[in-house]
Amino acid sequence: MHPVEEMILQLKKLRNGEEVVCKHCGKGVMKPIGDYKTTHCYVCDNCGSKINLD
Ligand SMILES: [Zn+2]
Numbered sequence: 001m002h003p004v005e006e007m008i009l010q011l012k013k014l015r016n017g018e019e020v021v022c023k024h025c026g027k028g029v030m031k032p033i034g035d036y037k038t039t040h041c042y043v044c045d046n047c048g049s050k051i052n053l054d
Contacts, residue, residue, distance in 0.1 A: 014032065015037065024047055024049040025049065028044040028045045029046075030043070
């Protein structure tokens with residue numbers, strides 16, 4: 001799959017409140033900072049890697 005398509009799929013999952021495994025460490029899951037429906041930032045609960053939606 002194209003990396004950009006994969007990224008979009010991941011973001012859709014995050015917006016649905018589904019668990020997405022961190023791409024950096026492969027262990028943690030991306031957790032929303034605040035409400036998953038409105039937040040612009042997700043952080044890995046294992047390595048602390050962040051995703052920003054701008
Ligand atoms: Zn991680």
